[in-house]
Amino acid sequence: MFTPRRFSSVPRRTFLKSSAALALLGSTRGVASAAGAGKAPSFEDLQRIMDAPVLSLESVKAPVNVASIELLKNGKTYLVRARSTDGVEVVTVPNPASMAKAFPIFLDWAAPQFLKKDARTIESVQKEAYRAESNYKMQGLLFWVAMTAVEQALLELMGQTAKRPLADFFGGARRRDIPVYYASGNRGNTPEKEIEYLQSLVGSSGVRAIKFRLGGRMSRNADSLPGRTEALIPLVRKTFGDAMTLYADANSSYDAKEGIRIGRMMEEYRYAFYEEPCEFDDLWSTKQVADALTIPIALGEQEFSLHRWRWCIANRVMDVVQPDLHYGGGFIRATKVARMAAAAGMNLVPHMSGGGLGYLDVVQFAAFTPNIGPFQEFKGDAKIPVSCPTSSLKCENGMVRCPTGPGFGVTVDPDFVRKAQVMKLG
Numbered sequence: 246m247f248t249p250r251r252f253s254s255v256p257r258r259t260f261l262k263s264s265a266a267l268a269l270l271g272s273t274r275g276v277a278s279a280a281g282a283g284k285a286p287s288f289e290d291l292q293r294i295m296d297a298p299v300l301s302l303e304s305v306k307a308p309v310n311v312a313s314i315e316l317l318k319n320g321k322t323y324l325v326r327a328r329s330t331d332g333v334e335v336v337t338v339p340n341p342a343s344m345a346k347a348f349p350i351f352l353d354w355a356a357p358q359f360l361k362k363d364a365r366t367i368e369s370v371q372k373e374a375y376r377a378e379s380n381y382k383m384q385g386l387l388f389w390v391a392m393t394a395v396e397q398a399l400l401e402l403m404g405q406t407a408k409r410p411l412a413d414f415f416g417g418a419r420r421r422d423i424p425v426y427y428a429s430g431n432r433g434n435t436p437e438k439e440i441e442y443l444q445s446l447v448g449s450s451g452v453r454a455i456k457f458r459l460g461g462r463m464s465r466n467a468d469s470l471p472g473r474t475e476a477l478i479p480l481v482r483k484t485f486g487d488a489m490t491l492y493a494d495a496n497s498s499y500d501a502k503e504g505i506r507i508g509r510m511m512e513e514y515r516y517a518f519y520e521e522p523c524e525f526d527d528l529w530s531t532k533q534v535a536d537a538l539t540i541p542i543a544l545g546e547q548e549f550s551l552h553r554w555r556w557c558i559a560n561r562v563m564d565v566v567q568p569d570l571h572y573g574g575g576f577i578r579a580t581k582v583a584r585m586a587a588a589a590g591m592n593l594v595p596h597m598s599g600g601g602l603g604y605l606d607v608v609q610f611a612a613f614t615p616n617i618g619p620f621q622e623f624k625g626d627a628k629i630p631v632s633c634p635t636s637s638l639k640c641e642n643g644m645v646r647c648p649t650g651p652g653f654g655v656t657v658d659p660d661f662v663r664k665a666q667v668m669k670l671g
């Protein structure tokens with residue numbers, strides 16, 4: 246069932262769909278050239294991309310030896326504090342909701358693997374850490390959340406040491422002002438209430454793209470409110486007009502048959518992508534939906550396996566890849582997904598983990614990724630006290646400006662850090 250097949254055997258209509266998807270999404274330079282070349286990557290091509298190192302670290306001239314990596318907590322906010330033997334200290338912000346569950350993995354296993362190592366060797370250390378002591382047997386979302394927290398800290402440590410922005414380690418910044426779409430988190434409210442809410446999001450931010458929720462979330466076809474989905478799909482288009490880019494997320498609500506029925510409605514009202522129609526790990530039903538429809542299917546926020554990413558891209562399970570920058574193991578792994586997707590002429594729109602500085606991570610990633618989609622997910626401004634001399638960190642005229650300072654370009658309020666408790670395993 247899961248035997249990989251060569252991309253060259255993918256039906257022609259898949260490629261026609263690829264072009265349609267790109268037209269709807271608005272192509273970027275990288276994607277346009279990949280798609281325009283008209284050559285499909287082989288499974289082996291994708292494997293080579295997956296295995297190739299990602300980081301460009303020429304600007305980090307000397308070793309950045311890791312002296313300590315600590316986990317801190319202030320209220321519900323987790324912080325990672327890392328120091329180098331040269332005395333550089335950084336503080337980064339992991340995903341709060343998942344760190345609340347993953348912190349024992351971080352403390353007991355992930356962070357210690359990187360101590361006394363040169364941060365410049367992070368990619369090989371990540372590989373060794375994955376193999377060590379059969380740790381790969383426990384890989385899953387929480388495992389990769391913990392690994393991401395370490396990765397962020399070490400990228401920041403290198404950025405602050407070399408005084409270079411994060412984008413430099415990933416091929417350089419391509420854009421600074423990142424157009425975002427505002428994502429509504431509501432489900433179960435009436436269509437009229439949801440329209441009012443979406444109007445308030447657009448009014449306060451100036452966004453030119455929005456996303457709302459369909460179905461009942463992992464609900465085996467039941468809607469959150471009878472008839473809500475069928476009412477909202479046309480109503481949102483009618484309310485916001487043709488100039489607004491519309492996305493909708495089913496959060497695993499449907500089987501293939503119902504997923505296709507809802508998708509046809511979205512096609513009728515010119516939606517630009519349809520996210521997670523079927524249960525997220527039911528790749529087979531998702532592919533059925535994708536094959537039946539012309540609307541681009543978006544998927545991947547819970548995916549942490551690079552092998553499954555490769556298979557999904559080669560077999561066109563989705564049209565828009567959506568790795569989460571925390572759940573999927575960090576920027577390095579997400580970049581591998583982006584590069585595999587680019588080879589197949591596909592766009593990437595990262596999923597944004599709620600809380601923490603998730604929106605800022607998305608903006609940073611979008612700044613350097615060639616085949617990024619036209620709008621990135623945005624769910625509101627940070628509640629974490631940070632300062633940034635190069636960006637307001639707010640959504641203005643539908644865009645968030647990517648910071649350009651060293652590392653992630655923001656400083657967590659030292660007082661907030663001082664008041665945080667250092668976490669230890671009991």
Ligand SMILES: [Mg+2]
Nearest residue numbers: 494520521546
């Ligand atoms: Mg989603």
